[in-house]
Structures are given as structure tokens and as C-alpha cells.
Amino acid sequence: MKFEAKKLKEIIQKIFVHAGASEENASIIANALVLAELRGIPSHGVIRIKDYLMLVRNNRMVLNPNITIVHETPSTALVDGGNGPGMVIGTFAMKVAMQKAKEAGSGWVSVRNSNHFGIAAYYTLMAAEQDMIGFAMTNGNPLVPPTFGLDRLLGTNPIAMSIPSNSEGTFTADFATTPIPRGKFEIMEKTGKKAPWGVLQDAEGNITDDPSILRRGGAILPLGGDYEHAGYKGYALAAMVDILSAVLSGANFGPYVPPQVAYLPLRNDLPGMGLGHFFGALRLDAFRPADEIKSYMDMWIRTFRNSKAMKDKKVLIPGDPEVEKQAKNEVEGIIILPEIWNEMFTELQAWGLTEKDLL
Amino acid sequence: MKFEAKKLKEIIQKIFVHAGASEENASIIANALVLAELRGIPSHGVIRIKDYLMLVRNNRMVLNPNITIVHETPSTALVDGGNGPGMVIGTFAMKVAMQKAKEAGSGWVSVRNSNHFGIAAYYTLMAAEQDMIGFAMTNGNPLVPPTFGLDRLLGTNPIAMSIPSNSEGTFTADFATTPIPRGKFEIMEKTGKKAPWGVLQDAEGNITDDPSILRRGGAILPLGGDYEHAGYKGYALAAMVDILSAVLSGANFGPYVPPQVAYLPLRNDLPGMGLGHFFGALRLDAFRPADEIKSYMDMWIRTFRNSKAMKDKKVLIPGDPEVEKQAKNEVEGIIILPEIWNEMFTELQAWGLTEKDLL
Numbered sequence: 001m002k003f004e005a006k007k008l009k010e011i012i013q014k015i016f017v018h019a020g021a022s023e024e025n026a027s028i029i030a031n032a033l034v035l036a037e038l039r040g041i042p043s044h045g046v047i048r049i050k051d052y053l054m055l056v057r058n059n060r061m062v063l064n065p066n067i068t069i070v071h072e073t074p075s076t077a078l079v080d081g082g083n084g085p086g087m088v089i090g091t092f093a094m095k096v097a098m099q100k101a102k103e104a105g106s107g108w109v110s111v112r113n114s115n116h117f118g119i120a121a122y123y124t125l126m127a128a129e130q131d132m133i134g135f136a137m138t139n140g141n142p143l144v145p146p147t148f149g150l151d152r153l154l155g156t157n158p159i160a161m162s163i164p165s166n167s168e169g170t171f172t173a174d175f176a177t178t179p180i181p182r183g184k185f186e187i188m189e190k191t192g193k194k195a196p197w198g199v200l201q202d203a204e205g206n207i208t209d210d211p212s213i214l215r216r217g218g219a220i221l222p223l224g225g226d227y228e229h230a231g232y233k234g235y236a237l238a239a240m241v242d243i244l245s246a247v248l249s250g251a252n253f254g255p256y257v258p259p260q261v262a263y264l265p266l267r268n269d270l271p272g273m274g275l276g277h278f279f280g281a282l283r284l285d286a287f288r289p290a291d292e293i294k295s296y297m298d299m300w301i302r303t304f305r306n307s308k309a310m311k312d313k314k315v316l317i318p319g320d321p322e323v324e325k326q327a328k329n330e331v332e333g334i335i336i337l338p339e340i341w342n343e344m345f346t347e348l349q350a351w352g353l354t355e356k357d358l359l
Numbered sequence: 360m361k362f363e364a365k366k367l368k369e370i371i372q373k374i375f376v377h378a379g380a381s382e383e384n385a386s387i388i389a390n391a392l393v394l395a396e397l398r399g400i401p402s403h404g405v406i407r408i409k410d411y412l413m414l415v416r417n418n419r420m421v422l423n424p425n426i427t428i429v430h431e432t433p434s435t436a437l438v439d440g441g442n443g444p445g446m447v448i449g450t451f452a453m454k455v456a457m458q459k460a461k462e463a464g465s466g467w468v469s470v471r472n473s474n475h476f477g478i479a480a481y482y483t484l485m486a487a488e489q490d491m492i493g494f495a496m497t498n499g500n501p502l503v504p505p506t507f508g509l510d511r512l513l514g515t516n517p518i519a520m521s522i523p524s525n526s527e528g529t530f531t532a533d534f535a536t537t538p539i540p541r542g543k544f545e546i547m548e549k550t551g552k553k554a555p556w557g558v559l560q561d562a563e564g565n566i567t568d569d570p571s572i573l574r575r576g577g578a579i580l581p582l583g584g585d586y587e588h589a590g591y592k593g594y595a596l597a598a599m600v601d602i603l604s605a606v607l608s609g610a611n612f613g614p615y616v617p618p619q620v621a622y623l624p625l626r627n628d629l630p631g632m633g634l635g636h637f638f639g640a641l642r643l644d645a646f647r648p649a650d651e652i653k654s655y656m657d658m659w660i661r662t663f664r665n666s667k668a669m670k671d672k673k674v675l676i677p678g679d680p681e682v683e684k685q686a687k688n689e690v691e692g693i694i695i696l697p698e699i700w701n702e703m704f705t706e707l708q709a710w711g712l713t714e715k716d717l718l
Contacts, residue, residue, distance in 0.1 A: 073463060073642070074433055074434065076465055076645040076646060077646075104432060104434045104464075105433055105467070108464070108465050108641060133607075145666075146663055147674070148672035149663075149667065150669060151667045153662070153663060173595035173598065173599055175591075178589075180589060196587045198557060198584075199589075224583060224593075225584075225588065228555045229538055232534075233582055234582070237596075239530070239532065239663075240532055243530065243659065244492075247522070247656050247659055248643075248652060249647075254659065254663070272655075283435075286432040286435040287435060292609070299612075300601075303612075304505055304508075304598075307505070307509075308508065310509060313507035315508040318598060
């Protein structure tokens with residue numbers, strides 16, 4: 001299936017309005033999912049619709065949450081997301097951070113009682129558009145053991161930062177703190193390929209290149225890999241994200257993060273509320289005139305882009321591949337795999353929606 | 360040589376006062392270097408004294424800088440370090456960040472015109488003592504190529520974060536964004552050992568385990584390693600540190616960071632001023648009551664510490680190894696290797712100081 005971005009947005013918005021979301025909330029969800037598809041990150045796009053709706057249908061998420069600012073100072077806020085969709089809550093929280101940055105130079109918002117928020121760059125790009133540096137991070141379902149550990153205690157806990165330049169585009173780092181996403185190991189297994197050495201461990205903690213190990217007590221290591229390759233730094237980084245997202249806010253941390261799919265049961269010993277995020281906005285001209293910083297950023301980007309590269313390679317700026325895909329997909333349309341499209345309808349059926357209602 | 364921490368501080372302070380530093384500045388430098396020795400990071404301790412003094416003797420650093428706040432908002436500041444010692448400037452900047460956090464909930468300071476600042480944890484621990492989360496990062500001399508690149512464009516650009524708990528100690532992540540420090544490869548080379556696979560590349564960008572490659576056009580890869588192992592995430596992380604430290608402030612970025620040793624010449628095409636740092640302080644009670652957060656942090660730490668570990672291993676909390684070493688060294692004393700001690704005196708000679716003057 002191939003869609004224009006605008007058409008895909010309309011379809012997703014229609015789905016969530018039908019499910020009970022306000023026009024505004026449905027529009028935010030649609031924007032965030034479509035941006036993920038445009039930027040070539042389908043794991044955070046249409047494939048999530050069925051998961052979100054199943055959570056709603058099982059009374060594990062609400063579509064129109066009561067989002068509140070629990071506490072605030074001139075440059076910080078604690079937001080309770082009322083157990084709504086992560087992107088509705090995240091957009092609210094990022095706007096609070098940006099408003100505070102306007103008034104106090106910077107804004108930092110820790111969020112509890114939220115859910116999966118899509119791609120982190122969705123929020124950091126909002127800030128970059130207004131001459132701010134945007135930061136976003138979130139904890140997630142536990143998949144990753146700490147260094148020397150066997151229990152899965154941390155999510156893939158992504159970190160994102162965007163900063164605009166004058167003429168060289170926006171620098172956007174947006175990365176999980178694990179080397180390789182879970183989905184890629186499934187593909188390796190299906191195609192009979194080995195995983196790169198050093199990113200997986202078996203149930204006893206030995207390094208393995210067998211991707212099927214994830215179904216047999218194994219785990220994905222944090223960025224860096226094992227102790228010898230400094231994976232403890234990736235563990236520290238994932239821990240920092242977990243602490244800023246959950247310990248500051250009172251969300252569930254590490255192993256307690258509630259599953260973002262309804263077919264996995266909720267634990268009954270949750271110490272916190274929902275899943276946690278952390279957002280930040282730093283106004284450029286809270287340091288130097290924005291134009292000065294943005295033209296220095298031009299120079300930074302050009303220096304890296306024009307540096308010497310390996311044979312047949314070029315040095316990329318974080319965000320380059322996503323920007324390229326977005327430009328292409330905006331012209332050529334977004335491809336949704338038939339299995340993802342059809343799987344979505346198995347859930348939409350429960351809501352009384354058929355393909356005919358949407359196309 | 361073995362010293363009580365207190366005695367070593369006195370010696371270092373005497374050296375820098377003799378070299379012209381104010382009592383206060385000499386005391387800050389001594390505190391930071393001794394903390395590095397206590398925490399088992401001698402690469403940032405006494406070994407640096409000769410480097411700092413040589414920079415001063417070559418008119419490339421001043422010991423009593425004129426530090427100024429160039430611009431500020433309620434929660435941010437741009438600090439010009441007046442080309443002083445990084446720890447004098449860093450202490451000033453961290454105090455500005457903490458004062459702003461007291462008043463506005465958070466404080467964020469980008470610094471230019473500075474030099475090597477010692478261990479990043481020195482600053483983040485200052486914040487943790489006052490019930491704040493402390494952040495510190497710095498750029499550094501270029502050693503690391505971006506992914507697919509052959510030019511060394513980034514430093515080992517460390518990131519640190521500290522957060523206190525009630526009864527389980529302080530969580531302190533403090534790590535370079537490269538897997539292994541340069542000095543360890545020199546030791547591998549001298550002892551005829553191979554480097555772990557995946558952390559070094561040769562002059563053409565091929566992975567190698569030959570530590571001598573660093574003297575023959577090779578380079579240390581960013582955290583993660585090569586592209587296949589997601590080294591581009593380590594590259595993005597080092598780039599984020601460089602941008603927050605130098606692009607925001609107007610310090611020299613990436614390849615332009617001035618050498619922190621006087622035997623390497625200064626480039627004459629510097630686009631910025633000195634070396635850059637970035638500091639942050641987030642007041643805990645700008646989110647929730649500090650006690651609530653600290654006891655949740657206790658639970659976080661206990662959950663990780665008590666989780667299932669590999670055979671004969673235990674799961675550590677970031678900062679544990681350093682805290683353990685500090686406790687030991689505070690009781691047993693700090694060992695300074697004779698070659699480091701003697702090398703220091705080759706520089707002190709130029710300042711008319713002998714061992715007799717100091718002991």
C-alpha cells in the first residue's frame with residue numbers, strides 16, 4: 001500500500017476519532033506516526049495503531065487524558081499525563097518546556113503516567129523550529145540487562161537532541177541506547193543470518209551471535225556491548241534516561257515499565273505511575289544571538305560533512321539519513337507493508353471499522 | 360610515593376601558589392586533581408600538573424583568569440573563562456548553574472575560553488551534595504573520527520551526571536564517549552597485548568586489534584565501534600557534547616580544540632575561544648519533594664544492585680568502583696608512580712622548585 005503523507009494522516013486521524021479521541025488528540029497521534037513513517041522508522045509508525053487501540057479497549061490507556069502540571073518552577077515542571085497516549089502528553093510537555101524556555105531561558109519537564117510516545121525527534125524538532133535546542137528521552141519496556149547482569153532491567157531508552165543551523169539543515173541525534181533494535185534480530189533469524197559479534201548475550205551472559213537467543217533467555221546488550229568494549233557506558237546512559245524520565249517524575253522505572261502492548265499482562269507491584277519521559281528546551285539566544293550560533297553550527301556541519309571519508313563512504317551528520325528519506329517519501333509516498341496494514345484491521349474490526357470506511 | 364590526600368592537596372596547592380595562582384585558585388586545582396587520584400583516575404590527577412604549568416610558562420594559559428558572565432537569563436548563562444585552568448572556570452560555572460537552579464529550578468551554563476577541567480564528576484558531585492542533579496561535559500583534543508570518517512574530529516568528550524539517594528549513595532555516571540582511553544592502548548602495546556576487536560581502525564578505516572596503529576594513522580572509534588555495531592550512536596553522543604560545549608558558547612569545536620599540552624603547537628586558524636564545557640543543575644524539589652525522589656532513587660539502586668548477575672560477578676551502579684577506590688585511598692593513601700612524580704619535577708625545575716621545597 002502506498003499513501004501520500006496527507007492522506008495517511010487523514011486515515012489515522014479518522015481511526016482515532018472513531019475510537020473516541022478528540023480531533024486535536026487524534027491529529028497529534030496521526031502527525032507523530034506519519035512523521036515516523038516519513039523519516040523511515042516504520043517501527044514507530046502505523047504498526048503501533050493496533051497496539052494503542054488494544055490498550056484503550058483493555059482499559060489500559062485513555063485517548064482524552066486529563067493532563068496536569070503537578071508542580072512547577074520558572075524553568076521546570078512535573079507533568080502527570082493522565083495515562084493518555086504518549087504523543088498527546090509529550091506534545092503538551094514539550095510545549096510547556098518551550099514556553100518556559102521563552103520566559104526563563106530553558107525548560108525541563110519530567111513526565112509520569114504516560115505511554116509510548118513515538119519517535120523522540122518529533123518533540124526535539126518542535127523546539128528546533130523555534131531556535132531552541134530540543135531534548136527528548138523516554139524509558140521503555142525492559143529488554144536490556146545492566147553490565148554483568150542477567151535480568152532485563154532497562155528499555156532501549158532513546159535520547160534525542162535537535163539544533164538548527166542557518167543553511168545546513170537541522171542536526172538531529174535520535175538513538176536508542178542499545179546497538180540494534182529488537183526487530184532487526186528477528187529478521188536476521190528469519191533469513192538465517194548471524195548477529196554482529198558483541199551485541200547479544202545468552203542466558204548465562206556469554207556473548208553469542210545467534211539471534212534466536214532472544215527467545216531463549218538471552219538479551220540485547222547496551223550500546224558498547226560487553227564490559228571489555230565499555231558496554232557499561234551504554235548501561236550508564238540508559239540508566240540516566242530511566243532516572244530523568246521516571247525517578248524524577250514518579251513514573252515506573254526500569255523493570256516496572258508497563259508493557260505497551262495489551263497482550264502482555266500488567267504487573268501488580270508497580271511502584272510508580274505509567275511510563276516516564278523527559279523533555280528539555282534551551283533557547284539559543286539564552287546564550288548568544290541565535291544567528292551567531294546557527295552560523296557557527298553551519299561551520300560545524302560543513303567541517304564534518306567535508307572531512308575525509310573511507311573509500312566509497314561519506315561522513316554523515318546525525319539526522320541526515322532521516323531527512324533524506326523524508327524528502328523522498330514526501331514526493332513518492334509512504335509504503336505500508338500489507339501485513340502491517342492487514343494486522344491493523346484485525347484490531348479495527350473490534351471497533352467496527354473496515355477498509356471501506358477509511359479509504 | 361604514597362601520600363595522605365590532605366598532604367597531597369597541600370603539595371599541589373603550594374606548587375600552583377608558587378607558580379602565581381591565588382590561594383583560592385590553587386586550592387580548587389588541588390582539590391580536583393586529588394579527587395581524581397582518590398577515585399582511581401590518575402590520568403586526570405598529578406600527571407597533569409606538568410602539562411598545566413608548561414601551558415602557563417608558554418603563555419597559553421593564565422592561572423588567575425578574569426572570568427565573566429557574558430550573557431544570562433534566569434536559568435542559563437554564557438561564561439567566558441578568560442583562558443584559565445578548567446577547574447577554576449568549571450567551579451565558577453557550576454556554582455552559577457547551582458545558584459540559578461536555586462532561583463529558577465534549573466541552571467545551564469555553556470563555557471568558552473577554558474582549558475582541561477579534570478574529572479567531570481568533580482562538578483556533578485557539587486550539585487548532588489545540594490540535592491540537585493548535576494551534569495557536566497567538555498570537549499577535548501580531537502582523537503576520534505566520525506563514523507565512516509578518517510579525520511580525527513572529536514575528543515573523548517566525557518559526560519557526567521550525579522543524583523543523590525537517601526541511603527544508597529550517589530549515582531555518578533562519568534564516562535568518555537570512546538570505549539577505551541588512549542593510555543590503555545599504550546599499555547597494551549608495551550605489554551604485547553592485542554586490543555579488543557572493534558574499537559580501533561587503521562588509516563584506511565579497517566578494524567584492527569593492533570594498538571600500535573594509533574601511531575600509524577589509526578584512530579580510536581566512538582562508543583559502539585564501527586557502523587555495524589552502532590558506533591554512529593557514540594559519534595552522535597560525542598557530537599552532542601561538542602555542540603553544547605562549543606557551538607553554544609563560541610569555544611573551539613571538534614578539530615579546532617586547542618591542545619592541552621604545550622609541546623603540541625596551536626593552530627593559527629582557530630574559529631573560537633579556547634576549549635568548551637557545559638554544566639547543568641536540576642534541583643530535585645523543582646519536580647517532587649527531594650526526599651520522595653531520593654527514596655525512590657534508593658529503590659532504583661537496590662533493584663539494580665540485587666538483580667541476578669553472571670557467575671562470580673555483581674551488578675554495579677555507575678560510580679560504585681570510584682566510590683570504593685575513594686574509600687580505600689582515603690584510608691590507605693594515594694600512590695603516585697615514581698615516573699609521574701619525577702616527570703613533574705622536570706617541569707618544576709623551570710619554576711625553581713625542588714622536592715625539598717614541597718615535602
